[in-house]
Amino acid sequence: MTEPRNTDPYTDPRAFYGSELRRLREAARLSQEQVGERVFCSATYIGQFENATRRPQLEMSKQLDEVLGSGEHLQRLCRLARTSKVADYFADAAELERLAKTICEYAPVLVPVLLQTETYARAITRTATPFASQDSVEERVRARMDRQGVLGDPTRPVLWAILQEAVLRTPMGGPEAMREQLLHIAEQGRSRRAVVQVLPFAAMNEAFIASMVSVMTFDDAPAVVYTEGAGSGQLIDDPALVEQCQRSYDLARAAALSPRASLELLESVAEDYRIP
Template identity: 35%
Template structure:
């Protein structure tokens, strides 16, 4: 994670929660996964040369372009699992290229997303308040794709797929054991804004109803007509970790501010507790979402 310093001189860690924004728009191979990316490309090149094939010949044999094979070997592009499987078979690698599949797959996710996923993996409780779109953990694939497609500067098709895959991978938090307690508060406007189109929103609302039935998940709606609202400072997230500590983070345009100071975390927890108290109850919220669905027919 990148370190930043606020105006009081306190060091904090910054990262984006969706992996879509940041100071650099290039490949992020400058972290601990850089050796994985380089090793994958080097191994493919060595096996190709040992087989006496050119990059173009390998590409034709496995159904990929010369440019893709070249980019993979130079560690400019990550090979898809299918690429590794086909190359392994064509080059007679005996499973040695396929064995890199899991490490390469994890390296596909932006570092910023891996940082957040590691925090979520340690969480026993997590609370999330969102005010401009459905939070990432609750998004359907097509809703997430629509959001990333709206980003400016525009993402390339490869980056778009990378970010969508990373977001969906984080959703394993709903099925992992032991199950954490997950609570979400969504502003009413996020349930009405048809990002990507009305059908995408409809399926997103249906997904919320399904997730909301899980015993360890509570989804609440903050009605727009509330006259008292503790969330005017923006969206926030709080996590309680296995070691008993707690962290929080709040999002801005380009970066997320990760908070570990106990006093500040306590403040975020207080605000989140009040926000939940001001919102509709989980039962009322699911009924509210069902009502919205009825209005769309």
């Protein structure tokens, strides 16, 4: 189960941001709904900032400062509250991941973080940051493992992952690490903690997505898409672009092997990695 956030405003910057937003809003005699109308979002969205469940946004903080007449107070607190264990370009998406109703991921090369084993995650981190210290590597691995807590929560999002066949064939960390990783994915699928499909090489002429894509849907907010490349990421909330990504994902889902056939392929390839 995911750990509850620290809500003490004197020890947690995000909680302090939320308490200050609430104080300023109440001093202005405005409800969450009234503030939301002025900055073009829902009352629920404002409430998530006040309750420290959503990471503050700099542009939103600027709008809130203007509405509440607080100068640059919330903008300064926002910069303090936006500290994160993960890369800055992914931090906003990491927060949304915890709030999502469904997470649909497409992986063209590497296993999605939510399905990674610790050994596989360590191999990726060492490969991506060859000059990082061992402490830095372990800190990044812990951050990856911590993200998987969302799947153990009773209110966890539904995870649907499409793995391009290249993911299975790229021996990250060596044969034994890959065997362990593929069997782990298969176990997640068989225990219904995730729906997993493999897009075989032969189907790439029917559906192909060049980069990692994660489509997240929510109970009380529009869907968003997160895409990631080497050392960079982008959170997309433009409705037209989100719809385009959703259609591409649906096409890949239709072209992929069925969940049962995918699990059988995962287990078969895992045996190919077995060291005699």
